[in-house]
Amino acid sequence: MEIDRPEPGTRAAPEAAPHRAYRYVGPPDVRDAARGAPPGTPVTSAAELSAWLGRQPDAAGPFTYTVGTDGVLRLADRRSEHVACAGGGPVLGAGEVGFAAVDGGGHRAVEVSNLSTGYCPDTACWPAVAAALERAGAGHPGGLTQAVVFRRCTGCGEVSVVREGFFVCVFCESDLPARWNVAPPVA
Incomplete structure (x- = not known):
């Protein structure tokens, strides 16, 4: 069986659709504990x-x-x-962000990741994240400063983080797909 995976030493190409919505795929108890918690503060300027x-x-x-x-x-x-x-809903991107003040006022995102083990967004989420940062009046680094590659193993079903371009499941050592496959698309 041929595995769809990148050449050694390369990264999988991002998906063509820049604004894919991601559903929560993390532990149900975390989702349940988050119900009723206040959502994040919306920032649009x-x-x-x-x-x-x-x-x-x-x-x-x-x-x-x-x-x-x-x-x-x-x-x-x-x-x-x-x-x-996210208030429990689907997202276009999720992760961690750090800011720095800019001379003359305002802020710039200096660290932006897609590190969210609850949503496991593909690195292709960047255009949506960049657009949201721009809408919020924040400069940004032009790409994810920490790009985390998530894949669901087709052998055991667990979600793995691909490290150093090594597309192998940490749980069962099966090959991982080259393309993001953590959850079905949000309808």
Whole structure:
């Protein structure tokens, strides 16, 4: 059986669809515990971002973020679960973000990851994340500064993080697919 995987030493190409919605795929008990928790704060302007960061003990972060299917950036304390930040709904992106103040005012995202084991978004989420940061008046680094590659093993069904381009399941050592396959598309 031929496995769809990238050449050794290369990364899988991002999906063509830049705004795929991701559903929560993490532990049910985490999702259940997040029910009723306040969602992340929506941030749609530079003024809202500055005000939110001004209320944080460490304005640099990192913070938990999600981008809802409405394209809005939501921010929460780093200890917050992504599913709580998203209000339980699907997302276009999720991870952690850190900010720095910019000379002359405003903020810039200096660290942006897709590290969310609850949603496991593909690295192809970047265009939606970049658009949400821009809508929030924040500059950004032009790409994920920590790109996490998630794959669901077709052998055992577990979700693995691909490290150093090694597309092998950490649970059963089966080959992992080259393309993101963690959950079916959101309808």
